[in-house]
Amino acid sequence: MTAADPMTPTSISATLKRGLALFGVALALACPAMAAVTIGADDARLQYTGRIDFRQPAAPVLSWPASTIAGNFTGTSLAIRLDDRLGKNYFDVYIDGDLARPRLVAASQGSRSYRIADDLAPGRHGFLLVKRTEGEEGATTFQGLELADGGELLAPPPRKARRIEFFGDSITSGMGNESPADGPDHLGKDKNSYRSYASITARALDAEAHLVSHSGIGVTISWFPFTMPDYFDQLDAAGNNDTQWDFKAWTPDVVVINLLQNDKWLIDRERRVQPPPSDAERVRSYRRFVETIRAKYPRAYIVCALGSMDAVEPGSKWPGHVRAAVGQLNGAGDGRIGMVLFPYTGFNGHPRVAQHEANAALLTAFIRRKMGW
Incomplete structure (x- = not known):
């Protein structure tokens, strides 16, 4: 993984001084820096995916995990300009579809330019910018691109025809x-939403993905004062806020819900809910959230997933809670809801990439069967 370099005024000045010392004033004046071609963030040839905040079209805000910007361009170099609120976000930039060699951007707080590549072959190239981190790391304003002198932004790649939306917690966020x-x-x-089971599944099925996920969140209780029923309809992922996502703006074919891991910890282990809810109350809370999603997307196939942490360990009641809710909904006439369990491996930390890949394989196969993909 290659780290992109921030192009700060200080670093540019230092580089220029070193150049003057080594090569002389005359040579420096004879070889001025190449002018960059600036591309605004509101250029129609850029392709955005995710719950992007376009309330200021020239300064779109990325806050949800796995939000992406894609484009095609010509020229030998690429830089991106970001204004990060907290300086805690990480991004990957993939060049020419090479998913094995991302260029890592560790965003600094404030507005900076980051050199992604300056040694590309002349001609046509593609890029994909992905937000690895999530709302708890804050939001980032995308301020545009810088291409080499003579470079040009081309028509964007074609949009994928299939759409999957994921509602989840830290597992879904990676x-x-x-x-x-x-x-x-x-x-x-070490958090990479683009290598979570959700993003891997979407790529395997050639689908666009929206990840509506937050580490620590639950259906009945979270590690903080808001739950997924409070959070799922937001435009901005940075904390609990009053922004509203337009559910008509992007309609998924498939919805995957992978929640209850935090409910399991906080109710059963931490005993934060007193008296603890009965099994029937747990099922009812989960079912209510699924019904809320169904109301937003009447035609989508809904996958109620769980795992692969200890909510699915041997003896856990929580798979039964999901199974009961799905059974009740099926019995009430909703035949487009199914269930997938990601098996417990005995590993007690968050799933690593290999586990995400295994879980994605299970989910991909399930969706293929149900959707005919």
């Missing part, structure tokens, strides 16, 4: 999936 197996798994640098 918390800790790039951590070592024996290392801490809460660090932002």
